[in-house]
Amino acid sequence: GAVVSQHPSWVICKSGTSVKIECRSLDFQATTMFWYRQFPKQSLMLMATSNEGSKATYEQGVEKDKFLINHASLTLSTLTVTSAHPEDSSFYICSARPTRASYEQYFGPGTRLTVT
Amino acid sequence: DAKTTQPPSMDCAEGRAANLPCNHSTISGNEYVYWYRQIHSQGPQYIIHGLKNNETNEMASLIITEDRKSSTLILPHATLRDTAVYYCIVSGGANSKLTFGKGITLSVRP
Numbered sequence: 001g002a003v004v005s006q007h008p009s010w011v012i013c014k015s016g017t018s019v020k021i022e023c024r025s026l027d028f029q030a031t032t033m034f035w036y037r038q039f040p041k042q043s044l045m046l047m048a049t050s051n052e053g054s055k056a057t058y059e060q061g062v063e064k065d066k067f068l069i070n071h072a073s074l075t076l077s078t079l080t081v082t083s084a085h086p087e088d089s090s091f092y093i094c095s096a097r098p099t100r101a102s103y104e105q106y107f108g109p110g111t112r113l114t115v116t
Numbered sequence: 117d118a119k120t121t122q123p124p125s126m127d128c129a130e131g132r133a134a135n136l137p138c139n140h141s142t143i144s145g146n147e148y149v150y151w152y153r154q155i156h157s158q159g160p161q162y163i164i165h166g167l168k169n170n171e172t173n174e175m176a177s178l179i180i181t182e183d184r185k186s187s188t189l190i191l192p193h194a195t196l197r198d199t200a201v202y203y204c205i206v207s208g209g210a211n212s213k214l215t216f217g218k219g220i221t222l223s224v225r226p
Binding site: 004006032034036043044045046049091093095097102103104105106107108109110112 | 148152154157158159160161162165203211213214215216217218219
């Protein structure tokens with residue numbers, strides 16, 4: 001149990017285009033989901049906290065108009081990178097906190113974004 | 117959330133116990149200690165968490181000192197597949213965020 005999936009697992013896009021990444025909790029409901037970014041040889045950096053049915057809370061320094069987060073259901077959150085640039089190339093990872101177990105958090109496998 | 121300090125790396129022989137230390141001297145009374153690991157190019161995997169008492173599950177044991185200022189994650193019989201970056205995180209528990217530090221890179225050698 002407690003499986004989180006992400007789609008796509010990798011994506012290449014051209015500079016200036018937008019990319020949507022999906023995060024799904026497959027066997028549990030998640031009121032809260034989190035989005036992280038990880039650059040090569042660095043640790044995970046929290047970008048935003050997403051709560052079902054409400055606006056996401058962004059960490060300091062993260063542009064909310066560039067990284068659009070939607071948490072429309074208890075099993076799905078999406079991250080859209082708008083007007084992507086090469087510096088947005090990174091490993092994007094989501095996690096989900098089960099509604100029934102607020103002390104736990106389960107991570108997706110990550111999405112590798114390359115902007116050319 | 118309190119910060120944690122971990123050595124940058126360590127190694128151990130396959131089949132032996134791996135003891136990964138973590139210092140969290142500023143931990144407060146309601147903060148939990150979490151351990152996650154990240155195998156190269158994958159999402160982090162939850163290992164274990166605890167508040168005061170020692171904890172054990174099918175993956176590992178977590179030993180927390182009585183003053184709660186440090187802890188040790190024990191992998192009883194390390195395998196090559198346990199090679200990963202291990203993150204020790206202190207968090208306020210329910211509904212709290214996880215802040216990842218640099219972690220410790222564990223290399224298990226044959």
